[in-house]
Amino acid sequence: MNSLAAPAEGRILIVDDMRAARATVEAQLHREGYVVAQCESGEEALEVVTQWRPDVVLLDVMMPGMDGYAVLEKLREDPDTRNIPVVFL
Numbered sequence: 481m482n483s484l485a486a487p488a489e490g491r492i493l494i495v496d497d498m499r500a501a502r503a504t505v506e507a508q509l510h511r512e513g514y515v516v517a518q519c520e521s522g523e524e525a526l527e528v529v530t531q532w533r534p535d536v537v538l539l540d541v542m543m544p545g546m547d548g549y550a551v552l553e554k555l556r557e558d559p560d561t562r563n564i565p566v567v568f569l
Contacts, residue, residue, distance in 0.1 A: 491515045493534035495525040495551065496569060497543040505538060505569075522546030526554055529561055536565045 492514050496502045502518045509516045517532055519525040523546055529537065537555070541548040548568055555561045 489513065489515075490535040491517070491532065493517050493519065493525065493528060493532065493537045495519045495522065495537060495543075495548070496540040497521065498540070501540070501569070522548065522551040525551055529555065529564065530558075534564065536567065538567050538569055540569050 492509055494502050494505050494509075494516060495518075496505075497520050499520070502520070506516045506518060517528060517534065519528050522543055525537070525539070526546075528534075539548045539551060552566055555564060555566065
């Protein structure tokens with residue numbers, strides 16, 4: 481039986497300093513119909529979140545510079561971004 485489910489909708493931001501990890505996750509999410517953006521640093525992620533407003537952020541914990549915990553803390557401090565779901569990778 482073929483599944484003719486409608487493509488998923490939603491904007492997902494992937495934040496990881498490892499390009500291969502971002503590409504792998506992005507490929508799978510695209511197959512599922514999601515709109516995906518990528519960032520390689522916490523600082524870049526904070527800029528993209530305020531401009532692009534993803535529905536969810538997939539966030540690496542260990543990154544050079546601003547790590548995932550610091551990014552999450554900044555997101556939670558801002559009333560405009562505090563309710564965006566974050567999943568640690």
